[in-house]
Amino acid sequence: MVEVRLEKLTKVFGKNTVAVDNVNLHVKDKEFIVLLGPSGCGKTTTLRCIAGLETPTSGNIYIGDRLVNDVSEKDRDVAMVFQTFALWPHMKVKDNIAFPLKMRKVPKDDIRKRLKETAELLKMSHLLDRVPGQLSGGEAQRVALGRAIIRDPKVFLLDEPLANLDAKLRVHMRVEVRKLQEKLGVTTICVTHDQVEAMAMADRIAVMHQGKIRQLGTALDLYDKPEDLFVAGFMGSPPMNFIDCTYEEEKKALISEVFSLEIPKNLTKEIKEHATSSEIILGVRPQDISLHEKQMPNSISTEVYAMEPLGSEAIIDLKLGDMIIKAVTPPTYRTRPGDTAWIVFDMNRIHILDKKTEKAIV
Amino acid sequence: MNSDFCAEGGWFITKDWLRPIRKISVNTLKYSILTIGAISSILPFYWLFISSLKTPEEIMGVITTWWPHNPNWMAFIRAWDFLRPPLPRVLMNSFLVSGSYTLLLLLGSSLTAYALAKYKFRGGPLIFWIIISTMMLPGIITLIPSVMLMLWFGWLNTYWALIIPGAVNAYTVFLLRQYMITIPDEVFDAARLYGCSEFGIYWRIVLPLCKPALAAIGLINFVWNWNDLLWPLVVIKDANLYTTQLALMGLWDFRGSLPHLNLVAACTVYVTLPLIIFSIITSKHLIKGFTGLSYTAR
Numbered sequence: 001m002v003e004v005r006l007e008k009l010t011k012v013f014g015k016n017t018v019a020v021d022n023v024n025l026h027v028k029d030k031e032f033i034v035l036l037g038p039s040g041c042g043k044t045t046t047l048r049c050i051a052g053l054e055t056p057t058s059g060n061i062y063i064g065d066r067l068v069n070d071v072s073e074k075d076r077d078v079a080m081v082f083q084t085f086a087l088w089p090h091m092k093v094k095d096n097i098a099f100p101l102k103m104r105k106v107p108k109d110d111i112r113k114r115l116k117e118t119a120e121l122l123k124m125s126h127l128l129d130r131v132p133g134q135l136s137g138g139e140a141q142r143v144a145l146g147r148a149i150i151r152d153p154k155v156f157l158l159d160e161p162l163a164n165l166d167a168k169l170r171v172h173m174r175v176e177v178r179k180l181q182e183k184l185g186v187t188t189i190c191v192t193h194d195q196v197e198a199m200a201m202a203d204r205i206a207v208m209h210q211g212k213i214r215q216l217g218t219a220l221d222l223y224d225k226p227e228d229l230f231v232a233g234f235m236g237s238p239p240m241n242f243i244d245c246t247y248e249e250e251k252k253a254l255i256s257e258v259f260s261l262e263i264p265k266n267l268t269k270e271i272k273e274h275a276t277s278s279e280i281i282l283g284v285r286p287q288d289i290s291l292h293e294k295q296m297p298n299s300i301s302t303e304v305y306a307m308e309p310l311g312s313e314a315i316i317d318l319k320l321g322d323m324i325i326k327a328v329t330p331p332t333y334r335t336r337p338g339d340t341a342w343i344v345f346d347m348n349r350i351h352i353l354d355k356k357t358e359k360a361i362v
Numbered sequence: 363m364n365s366d367f368c369a370e371g372g373w374f375i376t377k378d379w380l381r382p383i384r385k386i387s388v389n390t391l392k393y394s395i396l397t398i399g400a401i402s403s404i405l406p407f408y409w410l411f412i413s414s415l416k417t418p419e420e421i422m423g424v425i426t427t428w429w430p431h432n433p434n435w436m437a438f439i440r441a442w443d444f445l446r447p448p449l450p451r452v453l454m455n456s457f458l459v460s461g462s463y464t465l466l467l468l469l470g471s472s473l474t475a476y477a478l479a480k481y482k483f484r485g486g487p488l489i490f491w492i493i494i495s496t497m498m499l500p501g502i503i504t505l506i507p508s509v510m511l512m513l514w515f516g517w518l519n520t521y522w523a524l525i526i527p528g529a530v531n532a533y534t535v536f537l538l539r540q541y542m543i544t545i546p547d548e549v550f551d552a553a554r555l556y557g558c559s560e561f562g563i564y565w566r567i568v569l570p571l572c573k574p575a576l577a578a579i580g581l582i583n584f585v586w587n588w589n590d591l592l593w594p595l596v597v598i599k600d601a602n603l604y605t606t607q608l609a610l611m612g613l614w615d616f617r618g619s620l621p622h623l624n625l626v627a628a629c630t631v632y633v634t635l636p637l638i639i640f641s642i643i644t645s646k647h648l649i650k651g652f653t654g655l656s657y658t659a660r
């Protein structure tokens with residue numbers, strides 16, 4: 001059983017650059033957890049603190065039952081795959097992979113045996129005598145993974161492991177990484193800024209922003225039930241549309257500069273109970289907007305601004321007053337910039353957020 | 363066919379026939395300059411070599427000969443004992459001094475540069491700038507203080523005086539630091555994480571990665587030290603400790619002229635040869651080191 005626990009982990013660089021701010025996280029045994037967030041949100045620093053490459057300013061890190069705050073990086077029994085792979089270019093692939101074992105003074109026969117097993121597992125036996133300069137991006141990534149798994153670490157730490165690969169290879173490798181983790185059954189913490197990658201690989205995702213974990217949950221939890229404005233905007237592609245509205249109790253409607261939208265009773269009840277004021281933000285995913293050529297009940301008039309035909313779907317930019325919102329339509333939908341489109345929101349899937357606290361109400 | 367679009371009349375053909383002529387002209391110019399450069403570099407060595415095969419009279423003769431009338435290889439045999447101390451001793455002294463100096467310089471400079479490039483410690487930038495500022499001092503200014511230091515240490519007229527003072531060099535530290543800065547921290551972090559000690563990182567990762575830089579810097583300094591005359595002249599009295607340049611200088615007789623010019627030339631060939639061999643051995647790394655001192659990951 002190897003769990004990783006972070007208790008009130010804080011890392012401050014210099015005098016007041018807070019990179020990680022009071023983070024609590026419990027990674028279960030054999031779980032694949034992804035720290036997701038934009039650049040500078042503190043996810044890599046968190047990972048480096050777990051690895052022992054950064055010293056936390058405060059808080060505790062447990063690997064298994066052991067408090068590792070004062071344990072050196074090499075004695076934590078963690079392995080890390082770096083964004084740039086960090087292979088040593090002057091060593092052959094086999095020397096790169098066997099390095100962790102050599103450092104532990106493992107007998108040569110054992111090293112040879114485990115090197116062979118690792119190379120077979122990662123299908124790279126033919127690469128062993130090459131140097132990193134002769135490898136493609138995908139091969140280099142496999143070597144970095146090989147170096148990480150060869151000594152059976154308790155925890156895998158992956159720092160943007162797919163960021164340096166081209167788009168096609170990334171799609172392939174994210175499945176490979178997940179499969180490898182399942183096969184080895186090692187507790188894994190991965191860092192990425194790519195939400196698709198996170199959703200594809202993770203058991204649970206921790207969305208980070210400004211050094212804090214904003215929400216922790218499964219991919220679907222985060223997508224369907226974002227707890228605040230940041231998570232709602234970060235998860236999903238294209239991102240969620242946000243429209244500033246005022247809730248009018250008498251009309252049971254959301255009023256914006258350009259529309260008045262009646263909302264179901266269950267929503268009005270939620271707003272009444274949880275909103276701190278009548279100022280709210282309406283969040284609608286582009287996939288939850290349907291377009292019509294004619295006016296429909298509870299529909300809003302917009303003007304088509306631009307179209308992005310993507311093959312499997314089309315993204316339509318719509319002018320709603322002064323703002324542009326995005327809607328996703330089937331690829332067969334035909335329209336042109338300047339046309340009028342009547343849009344209808346799927347009221348069962350809209351999100352209502354408190355403008356003041358930026359927390360989700362519904 | 364190369365063609366351009368003409369606004370009035372569609373496509374038209376450019377003066378394609380000019381292109382090969384232009385290419386030939388540029389190449390001719392390029393190779394002419396390179397050939398002149400190569401000849402002017404090789405000519406002194408050639409002149410030195412053929413002079414050692416000539417008689418002193420032929421060397422001093424009014425008519426210049428590009429190949430000796432009667433090539434005589436005896437000078438190369440006689441040169442062996444011609445120098446004071448004998449040539450083997452002189453070469454051994456120079457190898458010992460320049461080799462130790464270069465090794466110490468590379469070791470000390472790379473350790474200093476690694477610390478300055480990759481460790482964050484209080485006063486690090488200040489130390490770096492102090493080291494850099496010493497580069498601004500002309501060497502001649504530090505000559506007398508350096509001799510005084512040698513006197514205090516009791517190192518005058520010893521090998522130490524020839525090896526130690528030059529083995530700390532701000533310029534080398536600067537070059538290596540700049541090279542090491544280009545190596546991503548992750549390369550060192552990975553080594554640290556997988557169980558390498560701090561000295562292990564320096565020995566197993568830093569030094570091999572810096573090989574091109576070390577080769578280039580090593581060669582430049584080895585040659586510089588091998589050819590140095592002023593410092594050995596000041597600190598060495600004992601003829602048994604003479605380095606190549608001091609020994610060659612001893613060939614001037616008291617009237618200020620050089621007798622046996624063919625022997626002098628043969629001695630100089632012997633003295634120059636190790637440098638040429640050393641350059642050839644390190645040429646692979648040298649080219650990389652001289653053409654761009656930066657780390658390449660893959």
